[in-house]
Amino acid sequence: MEVRVRRTTLRLLTTFRSSRLAYDSIDTCVATIVHRGVAGQGEGTPAWAHGEHLDEVVEAVDAEGATVLGDDLSDPDRVLDRVADWDAPVGARMALDGAVHDWLGRVAGRPTWQLFGQPRTLAQPTGHTIGIADTAGTLAAVAAAPPVGALKMKVRDAGDLARLVAVRAATTLPIRIDANEAWDFDTARDLTPRLRELDIQLVEQPFPTADVDAYRRYRELPDRLPVFLDEGCTDVASVHTARHLADGVVVKLAKSGGVRATGRVMRAARRLDLAVMLSCNCESELALSQAALLAPLAHRIDLDSQFLLRDPPFRGLGLDRGRIVLGDAPGLGVLPHPPAPRAPEASR
Template structure:
């Protein structure tokens, strides 16, 4: 068993802005696992919202990754249980979990989604995220967007109403908004009638995660928007805490630690009656293909960071009438581009292609 970890830079086509940050590139970790003559890859995004760094993710994989995986991947369920229980940064667990799922398919010579009985094409269309900007910039983003099934717009407050009005005037697609914890209760209460008039579908994480009272008060506002928790929901315990505060949760591999652990979060959400949106951070098509294995379990899909990248390190995902189409290569269905191979140290021979 050989386990390697490397840093890969993901560069965006433009600066992306939300209520709390702005960036035009980010780093992720790509893990390479070589076992029984088969090379597989997995991507792990640092849980930056909780202070993780890519250096910590890489260090954890290099120090303990081989021990956690063990000497044999022939019982992947048991291996994935060990990965999910590993006391390591979320990004490290996500990367190893992804590499195991990739190895399962590559060792069999077929796409992993096929082995797991996952449809190649998503049933639900994906959304596309528009960062904070001017009205003109928002309209330009809509005009340049791929043919998706919904838009998610990052917002701050009342100053973004003009952007929402402008975008609603040019599309009949569902519009979701994401406040990234920027609102207080009064902002939500005052904006709700205007947002309802624009047929806004839902709002993600309107209030800071610790302001429980704001969530409870907003539930009593007549005609309120459905609320989905993102930053406020990371694991099974926080799903149970979300009951009574929200209508749904946003699940991401980069919050829960991979496919195996995120499946547990989805199951917990179903048990307490919460809807599920499958989403992502800024990730390559390798990580997005990991997340795609859970697509049939989600009510809403928000897998879109591949559309924001220039010179992507992996390719394989397609788009058909707004729906993501999984790659047909063995394993997770993606192949490394030249930039991906050079950055991660991945082998380009038969075992790694």
């Protein structure tokens, strides 16, 4: 078993802003495993919202990846369980788990989604995220959005109402909002009637994870918005907490550690009658193809970071009436995308 890992930087078309941060690039990594002469690749995104750094992700894959996988992939369920239970950074588990799923398809000469018995086109349309900007910038982003099934708008406080009003006037698409823990209870209480008038579909992580009292008080409000936990839901244990605070959970490979571990979270949520939104961080089409293997377990899809990238390193995903179409190449279905040619230098 050979395991390699390389760093890569994903550059965005524009600076993306939420209530917590602003960025125009993300550092991530791609793990490659080679077994029986067949290579598989998986992307691993550090769980930066929870303090994880790329250095520790890369170091874990380098130091322990081959040992965790073992010498034989003939029992992939056992291997994937070992990866999911590995005491390593989330990004390292995500990368190895993805590489195994890619390898399984490649060794069979078929797309991995086909091995899973999934349709090539996801059943649910994906949403698309609009970062925080002024009203003009927001409307420009909405106008440039791909033909998706919903918009998710990052918000900060009551000052975002004007943006929401403008977007509602510009589109009939469902609108979701994501406060990334920026609100307190009073803000939520005061904004909810206006948000209802604008037919806002749901709110993600309105309060800080630790502010359990705000979640409980908000649940008691009449005609409140449905609440989905994102930062507050990372594993199966947190799902059991979520059932008392929210209506649904947002799951990401970069929070739970790959397809196998995230699937456990999704099944636990469904058993507790929580709605499940399958989402992503800023990731390439390789990671999105890993996540898409879990689409049948999701009530909503939010896999959209491919639309934010400049010079993406992988290509293969399509879009059909708002629904993601998976790649048909063996493995995860995506292929390396050659970088854009550099402009010739002026002669001196």
